[in-house]
Amino acid sequence: MTNNGLMTVGELSRRTGVPIKNLRQYTDWGLIYTVGRSPTNYRLFDSDALWCVESIGRLRGLGLTVAEIRRLTDAYLHRGSNPIGPRLADLLHVSRKRLTTRIAELRRTVERIDHFERTHRAELSANHACWTGDPRPELDSDPGVRPYGR
DSSP: OOOOOOOOHHHHHHHOOOOOHHHHHHHHTTTSOOEEEEEOOOOOEEEHHHHHHHHHHHHHHOOOOOOOHHHHHHHHHHHHTTOHHHHHHHHHHHHHHHHHHHHHHHHHHHHHHHHHHHHHHHHHHHHHHHHTOOOOOOOOTTOOOTTTTO
């Protein structure tokens, strides 16, 4: 931290755990504001930047994309007398739907793994040729999985 309480991007990165590249991108996108530049041309941040980075982290932790956070920030800055809560609620609904879809996809993948392990139990527990040298192992027992090149 500089003697006037300002932080360089490196210090902000160390204090938040967010990579410098991300912080520069957030600054370029208007999600974090600088308070100017140092004499050596480093971006300088005050303690508000810590709050901004933490807020971005919380929103990312709720599944929002950076693009959604940018839209929310823009709506906040230009909201006038309109409350921001309903916009955030809409974004949380979108995030929940996206995550629910992803969870369903991951469950289907786990089911395929379970099916494969049940079907190939003997081969998986032994030094079977299928896994040691056959360039085209027979995986057709699960119609949802297509072996390479077939």
